[in-house]
Amino acid sequence: MINSIVILGIQWGDEGKGKVVDLLSKKSNYVVRYQGGNNAGHTLLVNKKKTILHLIPSCVLHKNVIAVLGNGVVVSLIDLVNEINFLKKKGILIKNRLILSPSIPLIFKYHIKLDKARESSILNKSVIGTTHKGIGPAYEDKISRRAIRMNDLYNLDYFYNLLKKNVKYYNFQLEHLYHKKTINFKKIFNQSITAFEKIKHMIQDVSYLLNNKIDKNKKIIFEGAQGSLLDIDHGTYPYVSSSNSSIGGVITGTGIGINKIKYIIGVSKTYCTRVGNGPFPTEIFNHISKYLCTKGKEFGATTGRKRRIGWLDLFLLKKMILINSLSGLCLTKIDVLDYLPEIKVCTKYLDKNSNKEIYSYPFTIENWRNIIPVYKTFKGWNQSTRGLTLFLDLPIEAQNYINFISSFLNISIDLISTGPNRHETIINNKFLKDFIQ
The missing domain is CATH 1.10.300.10 (Adenylosuccinate Synthetase, subunit A, domain 2)
Known part of the structure; x- marks a missing residue:
C-alpha cells in the first residue's frame, strides 16, 4: 500500500501545488511542510471562496487532516499566529490540529x-x-x-x-x-x-511522529514550497531560494527515513512563470505573455508581483524529473492555453556562439545569457477545457500536446488541472484515485 506522497514543484514555484495538496489530502491523515517559510503562497479556491496560505499546509479546508511544520521550515511566530487567526475568522479552526517541530528556526x-x-x-x-x-x-x-x-x-x-x-x-x-x-x-x-x-502546546517530536504514523499505514502528504528550480543546490543559482525545495528537503526537513517515501509527484504548469530576477530562457514579452498573465492570474500570492511568462521548458523539466526521482507528473493550467492559435514547448538549447546543442546543467550566469531555446510548435485547440475531468474529453490538439510532453520526458502524466477549483481535475492514475477515496 502506498500511503506517503511527496508533492513538489519542478519549475520556479507558483505551479499550483496548493490545489493539488488540497485535492489529494481529502482522505489523508497528515500534511507536512518540510522547507521554506512564509515566502510561499498557496492559493486554494473552493466553492468560489479563495484562501491564501503562507505557512500552514494546504490541507486546512479538510477538518479531519492534521497539519505539520517540520524542522526544515523557518517560522515567524508573529506571522504564524496571524495566519491562525486569519483562518479562525474564516471559520477554519487550526489551533488543535497543527503540529510544530521543536527544531524549527525562528524568523525575527x-x-x-x-x-x-x-x-x-x-x-x-x-x-x-x-x-x-x-x-x-x-x-x-x-x-x-x-x-x-x-x-x-x-x-x-x-x-x-x-x-x-x-x-x-x-x-x-x-x-x-x-x-x-x-x-x-x-x-x-x-x-x-x-x-x-x-x-x-502544538510542539512535539515530528520525526518520531511521522515515522511512526507511516509504519502504521496512516496517509501522509509532504507539501513542497517554492519549486525545484529555486533549490539552493540544484536551482538556477544564485537566483534561488534559501532551502532545498527538491526531494532532499523532505528527508532533512522532517527527519523521516528515505525508504518511507513511496510516491513523488512533480507539479508543472503547461507554460512557465518566474517571480524575481534570474535566468529564464523561454521568457516571452509579446501579446501572448500579456494574455497568459491576465488569463492565468499570474500575480504572486505572497508579494502581488506580476510574474514573468514563458513557454514550457522541457530541457529544465528533464533535469528536475531526474534529481527528484519523480513517479509521475501533474500538469496545471491547461485551460489557460485555450484559444491560443499555437503553443510552443522548448525541447533543447543551443549555444549562441557555437550554435551547438547544450547538454550540461547547471550553467554559469554567463552561460545562461548565451542560451538559444529551440521550440516545437503545436496547433492550439480554440475551445474551452475548463472543468473537464476525463482525458478523452480534451480536444485532440490538447491530447497531442500532453502526450508529447509525456513521451518526451518519459514520464506518466498522472494529474491534469483544468481549472482552479478542486473538482476541475483529470486523474489518470488509479493509485491517486484510490488515495482520495
Missing part, C-alpha cells in the same frame, strides 16, 4: 529588516528579488549555528541571552553597513514570548 524582525536592506542597497550588485520575509537571513543563522529555535523559548533566560546577542549582531550591520534604523530588543522579546504562549 531583524531578519526581515536585513533582507530588505540588502535588496535595496547599492552594495548589492545582483538583487535576487526576494519576498522581503527574512527567509534568507534566517537560514544563514541556521547554518552559522546562531539560530534561535522553537524549543529555545521554553527557557526564558536562555532565550533572553540568545536574542540579545543576535539583536546586537544585526543592529551593528543595520546601523554601520546599511545605515538603517536599529531593532528594539525588548519589543521583540515581549512579542515573541506572547506569540509563543499561543502555540507552544
